[in-house]
Amino acid sequence: MEVALCRHESLTTIGNGMMRMVSVLRLLSPILLGPNHSVWLSILPIPGEPCRGMHSSKLSSFSALIYIVQSFSASFYLLFLMKPLSKPHISSSADRVQNTHCVDTPSIFLQEATGRITQTMEIAMVCTRVILLILILSLCSPYKFIQSPMDFGPLNLLPTTTTASSDFGRILFHSPSAVLKPQSTRDISLLLSFLSASSLDKVTVAARGAGHSIHGQAQALDGIVVEMSSLPSAIEFYKGDVSYADVSGGALWIELLEQSLKLGLAPRSLTDYLYLTIGGTLSNAGISGQTFKHGPQISNVLQLEVVTGRGEIVTCSLTKDEELFNAVLGGLGQFGIITRARILLQEAPHKVKWVRAFYDDFGAFTKDQELLVSMPDSVDYVEGFIVLNERSLHSSSIAFPANVDFNPDFGAMSSPKIYYCVEFAVHVHQTTNTNAVEHAVRVISGQMSHVASQLYSVEVSYFDFLNRVRMEEMSLRSSGLWEVHHPWLNMFVPKAGINGFRDLLMDSISPDNFEGLILIYPLLRHKWDTNTSVVLPETGSTDQAMYVVGILRSANPNHPVDGCSHRCLRELLLRHRHVADAAAGGLGAKQYLAHHPTPGGWRRHFGRRWERFAERKARFDPQRILGPGQGIFPKGSNGARMQPS
Numbered sequence: 001m002e003v004a005l006c007r008h009e010s011l012t013t014i015g016n017g018m019m020r021m022v023s024v025l026r027l028l029s030p031i032l033l034g035p036n037h038s039v040w041l042s043i044l045p046i047p048g049e050p051c052r053g054m055h056s057s058k059l060s061s062f063s064a065l066i067y068i069v070q071s072f073s074a075s076f077y078l079l080f081l082m083k084p085l086s087k088p089h090i091s092s093s094a095d096r097v098q099n100t101h102c103v104d105t106p107s108i109f110l111q112e113a114t115g116r117i118t119q120t121m122e123i124a125m126v127c128t129r130v131i132l133l134i135l136i137l138s139l140c141s142p143y144k145f146i147q148s149p150m151d152f153g154p155l156n157l158l159p160t161t162t163t164a165s166s167d168f169g170r171i172l173f174h175s176p177s178a179v180l181k182p183q184s185t186r187d188i189s190l191l192l193s194f195l196s197a198s199s200l201d202k203v204t205v206a207a208r209g210a211g212h213s214i215h216g217q218a219q220a221l222d223g224i225v226v227e228m229s230s231l232p233s234a235i236e237f238y239k240g241d242v243s244y245a246d247v248s249g250g251a252l253w254i255e256l257l258e259q260s261l262k263l264g265l266a267p268r269s270l271t272d273y274l275y276l277t278i279g280g281t282l283s284n285a286g287i288s289g290q291t292f293k294h295g296p297q298i299s300n301v302l303q304l305e306v307v308t309g310r311g312e313i314v315t316c317s318l319t320k321d322e323e324l325f326n327a328v329l330g331g332l333g334q335f336g337i338i339t340r341a342r343i344l345l346q347e348a349p350h351k352v353k354w355v356r357a358f359y360d361d362f363g364a365f366t367k368d369q370e371l372l373v374s375m376p377d378s379v380d381y382v383e384g385f386i387v388l389n390e391r392s393l394h395s396s397s398i399a400f401p402a403n404v405d406f407n408p409d410f411g412a413m414s415s416p417k418i419y420y421c422v423e424f425a426v427h428v429h430q431t432t433n434t435n436a437v438e439h440a441v442r443v444i445s446g447q448m449s450h451v452a453s454q455l456y457s458v459e460v461s462y463f464d465f466l467n468r469v470r471m472e473e474m475s476l477r478s479s480g481l482w483e484v485h486h487p488w489l490n491m492f493v494p495k496a497g498i499n500g501f502r503d504l505l506m507d508s509i510s511p512d513n514f515e516g517l518i519l520i521y522p523l524l525r526h527k528w529d530t531n532t533s534v535v536l537p538e539t540g541s542t543d544q545a546m547y548v549v550g551i552l553r554s555a556n557p558n559h560p561v562d563g564c565s566h567r568c569l570r571e572l573l574l575r576h577r578h579v580a581d582a583a584a585g586g587l588g589a590k591q592y593l594a595h596h597p598t599p600g601g602w603r604r605h606f607g608r609r610w611e612r613f614a615e616r617k618a619r620f621d622p623q624r625i626l627g628p629g630q631g632i633f634p635k636g637s638n639g640a641r642m643q644p645s
């Protein structure tokens with residue numbers, strides 16, 4: 001295994017490309033050189049040799065350089081030596097006799113040994129050699145090294161792709177050296193075992209789920225990206241008092257939902273958008289309108305199968321290897337790669353009653369949201385968003401199939417007026433009496449303080465409700481607005497700071513030209529396990545509620561009037577940074593799906609939890625191989641963080 005993996009690591013250097021050529025030359029040398037080929041073999045380096053001898057040392061640039069030079073000279077020397085091979089075809093018998101004393105004319109040996117090779121056979125041999133030479137040269141071309149997949153032993157590392165170096169944010173594009181498409185957990189274990197044992201300082205590994213990160217979190221500059229979607233996606237279900245599904249870390253939540261609905265089940269806690277992977281959201285938290293009731297997705301996992309940074313395959317839970325289980329949940333991909341997860345399921349409702357109410361007052365808006373999350377027995381989902389302009393009113397209605405007759409005055413550019421929308425949902429089970437649901441919604445909304453008559457409700461299938469963002473995606477895709485820059489900022493804000501945060505936010509945006517959505521909704525602290533790696537705001541108060549605010553901005557570089565160039569993108573990112581820093585400093589807010597350009601920023605982000613996080617890293621990924629895209633534990637030059645140019 002060691003040799004095979006040595007070859008994998010070699011993909012990152014040209015010297016190792018040369019190894020490929022040398023391997024081919026060694027392999028073909030008996031045909032090219034005849035019986036005394038072994039003389040020439042001795043001058044060729046042995047492929048894989050530098051790795052074998054480098055357990056504790058490293059593939060330093062110097063040794064790589066020596067190796068390249070050695071390989072080049074040896075290979076070319078060998079190719080030049082082939083010239084005399086054609087001699088016998090044109091030489092006289094006398095020449096041949098003379099040449100028998102010459103040690104560097106191997107085909108003479110060949111001819112003498114065989115003696116009876118006919119002229120036709122010799123021509124055939126020459127042709128074969130020419131073909132083989134062409135083959136060798138084509139294998140040696142740099143183009144070939146970059147373009148062709150390279151199969152080295154048990155793992156098949158592939159050349160990088162544009163997908164592996166990009167994400168939804170379209171802000172950073174860090175190219176890895178190679179991509180692994182694992183066919184099993186063992187493939188990932190093999191890779192990480194080797195890398196951690198070899199102490200190769202520069203090779204890092206990032207698991208890539210659906211690549212819906214914003215700031216290159218699933219990228220690995222010059223490292224290896226593991227495409228989690230390649231893992232077999234079979235889902236196993238258990239239906240009982242406690243129902244659950246065992247699912248691959250690379251599977252999408254939509255796949256799990258579709259399969260479980262066939263059994264009348266569904267995950268208890270989902271994200272708004274379902275084309276995200278199980279491992280990707282569990283590495284963050286996974287939140288949505290159900291979080292106030294069931295907690296984030298990381299609170300709804302019974303067991304994980306993880307490959308640690310050391311390459312160990314561990315099945316962990318709250319009762320077995322608890323430290324690893326807690327570390328990985330919300331662990332930003334730093335401690336291990338989630339290959340399987342056991343996700344809690346509940347009985348799926350048949351439909352939902354989906355309600356939206358509009359507000360012109362922020363205080364009334366948040367008060368009603370807090371009222372709704374205090375009624376978990378009656379309410380199943382609570383979210384909300386800011387209505388900044390006509391466009392945001394229109395785009396938020398794409399998936400909501402009611403005839404919304406809300407035409408507010410958005411004011412002038414100098415004195416804009418903004419509005420808010422609360423949305424909540426009540427599950428409708430097949431056995432539920434429809435009148436009872438109508439009654440429940442009336443009772444709930446009767447306690448709310450929205451703008452008079454601005455409450456709308458619709459009944460939709462449970463699947464359509466959960467998959468609502470897909471409709472928005474399709475609409476954005478059709479107008480070319482999906483694959484644009486996404487300078488997003490998500491913050492957890494303590495309840496006491498939410499008014500201050502709103503002011504800070506409104507000072508930093510112009511409502512009239514904001515493209516995108518600003519989500520605001522409350523979460524309840526006691527639904528979060530503080531032993532996991534997730535970071536929440538620290539407050540001295542006993543307030544259970546805190547808010548998540550998602551500034552989900554789109555910046556279209558191709559817009560004919562407001563096209564957002566690199567400069568504009570940089571400015572938006574700086575503005576978000578200012579909001580994030582001010583909110584963290586003054587209001588005790590913390591970023592969700594955080595991005596910090598320096599390790600110091602990450603330390604401040606973790607606050608008093610930093611030590612535990614760093615200890616977990618030292619324990620489960622001591623070589624700092626995993627999750628380089630987060631920039632928390634940089635190693636060598638690979639850890640350098642780049643800002644968009």
Ligand SMILES: Cc1cc2nc3c(=O)[nH]c(=O)nc-3n(C[C@H](O)[C@H](O)[C@H](O)COP(=O)(O)OP(=O)(O)OC[C@H]3O[C@@H](n4cnc5c(N)ncnc54)[C@H](O)[C@@H]3O)c2cc1C
Nearest residue numbers: 209210211212213249271272273277279280286287333338
């Ligand atoms: C349109 C859209 C809607 C979204 N809606 C929500 C939402 O409602 N709620 C919410 O909470 N989030 C939401 N997100 C954010 C989303 O949860 C995160 O970006 C998440 O990381 C995306 O998952 P992914 O599979 O794309 O992960 P990736 O972007 O591929 O990876 C994210 C991080 O997790 C690591 N990682 C990936 N897979 C694994 C694994 N198997 N094991 C260990 N580490 C791994 C990566 O290395 C990286 O550090 C949304 C994002 C988008 C683009």
